[in-house]
Amino acid sequence: MPTLRIALAQINSTVGDLAGNAAAIVEWTRRAAGRGARLVVFPEMMLTGYPVEDLALRASFIDASIEALGALASRLADEGLGGTAVVTGYLGRHVGPPPRPGQPAEGAVNGAALLHGGRVLVTSAKHHLPNYGVFDEYRYFLPGDRLPVARLPCGEPWQAEPAVDVATAVCEDLWQDGGPVAVTRRAGAGLLVVPNASPYERGKGDARLELCVRRAREAGATLAYVNMMGGQDELVFDGDSIIVDAAGRLLARGPQLEEALVVTDLDLPAAGPGAPSADTPADAHDGTTMTIHRVTVPVDPTLFVDSVPPADPAGSAPGPVWPRLAPLAEVYAALVTGVRDYVRKNSFRSVILGLSGGIDSALTATIAADAIGADAVHVVLMPSEYSSGHSVADAEDLVKRQGLHERTAPIQPIVDAFQADLQVTGLAAENLQARVRGVVLMSLSNAGGHLVLTTGNKSEIATGYSTLYGDSAGGFAPIKDVPKTLVWELARWRNEEAARRGETPPIPENSILKPPSAELAPGQLDTDTLPDYTALDAILDDYIVEDMGAAQLAAAGHDPALVDRVIAMVDHAEYKRRQYPPGPKITPRNFGRDRRLPISNRWREPRVG
């Protein structure tokens, strides 16, 4: 059996940054070649970033992506990397007969390309287009019906044999039955490489491995799954690339939530001798016919002169298999990645947030400091007449533990100035305080160029326990998809992690232990308005993530009266969520891309309480 050294580059990509993404492909190809890899696989739509949303509808952007792909192929060769085969995702265009009846003859595709020897050797397009959850790919892409199978020499650089046949599919092509996986078996390819941009969700990791095992067996081929790494608005791609052999055995696995190059040696069946056959149609077992399109990666010894160093004798076979993160470490890393990339990709250098002494802003500040460094985190203490003494003390304790930039802005004189004219009371007066704080933060953001971080958690956003333009003001909301009970767990975990490393726990114990309060009225506690958070979060998860109706929620064992109360709060708050800033998705259903409800909506679940 011939051996192929493959590298999976699970790296970060920035939407729209064609030059930057191409430079990253060149750089990581150099590293892979330096370790003797003959094939490097990059994530789905690596060249354009993912998801590009309506940029996929703009002709100028599709043109630019296709042009950048050609330029990238040339540049790789110019930099002495032409002998390394590179598979990367990009935004392409279909021109030809409509792929399906009723579809147009021209449109964007979610493309994959094999680059070698300065040329784009073959292109293909994602066959199965996801259009659920956070995905809208029917809106953007035409499906691809070609399975490219590249005959790749993997022995000495100047010899055509031995060679292996390498097929390419894209992301969702693994998740649906039939299509490229079925056709890979038919084509007899020894390796199926799959670029992905698969967003992080709690607990999704094992589903991916199980899927890879199943599909490798179905394809009768070794399967190399490479996933993007990094944050893009609401989504966090978590790496976790996987290689399994045709028998479903795990050969290598990349780290979670880190950029990495997973290099390994694969023993693969030798491709048959002679030139490959012409295009062959194949039943894709999903109601469509695909074309097996075979190409040969040419042998060109000149490509290797002065370029590829001898393979690292330390090699990489089998493995490596990076250790998996524990559940809380995984979530925390996803939040840090989401914040870091939102800041960086939007060209901010610093963030600002209000620090109340409570757990939400304490955790948000800690995530921010871990993401971009404490020196780039500015906090504002904005006490009012209802702030308790411990609030200020706890906030200052956190500032000292982490070395953040602190500023105090008492809001009472400003609230008084509003009240001199408005004289509002009750909830309006509570909201007024929150909005004054929002304006202070936005003003300091404008003046200092900081990104405002919003500190609301998912329980609060779900129930509408927040003030529009008040505590909900900001550009990015790090814990938007984190239920309150998980906020506490993460805070405890982060402190324990610090203790384990011999560092000062960043979050004051008192912020974790004290009963939560918005402190907008005398002696106010969250529990005056909201149910106990354990019961609340359990209902919210079943209502929001599982989409249960009231009867189902009651049948699932939740207190019926509480079910009625919680559902009413959630339904009423849709208008607030619509104007909430984005934040990283960590659950199977976040507010935003994942859960899309009308504001004008009279549907009310029948009462069960």
Added chain:
Amino acid sequence: MPTLRIALAQINSTVGDLAGNAAAIVEWTRRAAGRGARLVVFPEMMLTGYPVEDLALRASFIDASIEALGALASRLADEGLGGTAVVTGYLGRHVGPPPRPGQPAEGAVNGAALLHGGRVLVTSAKHHLPNYGVFDEYRYFLPGDRLPVARLPCGEPWQAEPAVDVATAVCEDLWQDGGPVAVTRRAGAGLLVVPNASPYERGKGDARLELCVRRAREAGATLAYVNMMGGQDELVFDGDSIIVDAAGRLLARGPQLEEALVVTDLDLPAAGPGAPSADTPADAHDGTTMTIHRVTVPVDPTLFVDSVPPADPAGSAPGPVWPRLAPLAEVYAALVTGVRDYVRKNSFRSVILGLSGGIDSALTATIAADAIGADAVHVVLMPSEYSSGHSVADAEDLVKRQGLHERTAPIQPIVDAFQADLQVTGLAAENLQARVRGVVLMSLSNAGGHLVLTTGNKSEIATGYSTLYGDSAGGFAPIKDVPKTLVWELARWRNEEAARRGETPPIPENSILKPPSAELAPGQLDTDTLPDYTALDAILDDYIVEDMGAAQLAAAGHDPALVDRVIAMVDHAEYKRRQYPPGPKITPRNFGRDRRLPISNRWREPRVG
């Protein structure tokens, strides 16, 4: 040829309000029966409202819709309307073999049902699912492959003959080639009825008539197109129902942007004698096979006892054809409808907005007063040290002309209170004033229960010439999709309209004529920051609606330097738009459902200037 008296009920529906929508169907069926109609057709998803978005994923809501449909059939019969055939849209469920390979065996459908004699006689589902622009129907629905053809007796109530064969399709089924239209011809149906929920766009009206003419000819049948009327969040459905005969001649047309019953007598080919055949498969000429499913509407004289009055001898054949609105009248009516329904469907009774003396807030207030009555419109004058004398005078002039509720809240003392601590300057100081106004409006909204209307126009929102949580604060933004040049046109048109009716023009001439200014700095004018609005709006339309790239914009004749400048402003403001309130869509591409771009986005069109 037998004659069928048909009624198209182009009426309003509220998302989620199953009881209210069912009651409307009963009420309008009563009116139709009272005018002798034997068939009443309601809009797409009339029973649930449209679009229901992710409610279509919730099992409890689908169940409730199906249950409500059965209850509606019974109720119609109970109220003596069982003899009138009713076609209505609803949210249904497909259970059975997956409609297409790879699709699930169970899922929601965009359903249509024929109710008669207390029963749901036949159901079907939309075949072509739109997934572009504002539509996301691949996310929600499985496609239907059944064409129902109902043999409907149309002579004396107790006689089975003469009868006509009536097929049903849904909305997008008309816009795509093949499918129900092709199969209607094959089935030999004499009439094709088509419930729609088709949103208003400027200039779309003629496209609809042309489409109906083309499809009627293709189907070889008279075609009755009934469209929903009313606002739902961003969308405004504009009625404008159409009937054309098989030769493509216009027989009747409903009014635009008004609820109405279009009643007309159709001469239709008689259905053949005897019982209809069983289900027949038919090539749908779109790559799918559909089933022709024939049913007979039974003759049951008891249904007519005490119920159907004699047909109105005045009849309705041919016509009526309502006159079409002029272009500006049409836009204005759409905006009024959007505001009225957002207010009503979200259970508000009044609105509040800031009145600056400028044209945007003047037009917004006027639309609001036309939508819900001047007595429900509260305006707040919030002068600052930079407000010119004419600003207050113009605002007060408008208040007097229309009889609005007025309040003045000078913002300077509040701005001073902020500045005592913050001491911000430049843009931050300008934004501060806007945000103080935002807080004042939100506080008065909280205290008085008014909906805050946001007064920004599309040119401003496109270029980011607005302050997040400042002038962009609010629940609904009536002129969000109205470019500034159209704002002026609409204001002039509304004044001329008033003059034509002998009423006081509602908008002070000075608000229309004076150069626009945000008045956040001394002597400030929009043109200090923005290009001339005529040039700006032309570029914005080509960039946003037409999705042209920079090179195309330059080639289209726009000033290249201006193209670069405008594109940069638009691209940079995406984060502000993401948190902007919804407003009625009137152009082919609004910000929101129609144009969805990432915030983290480094794509910049190559410079052309």
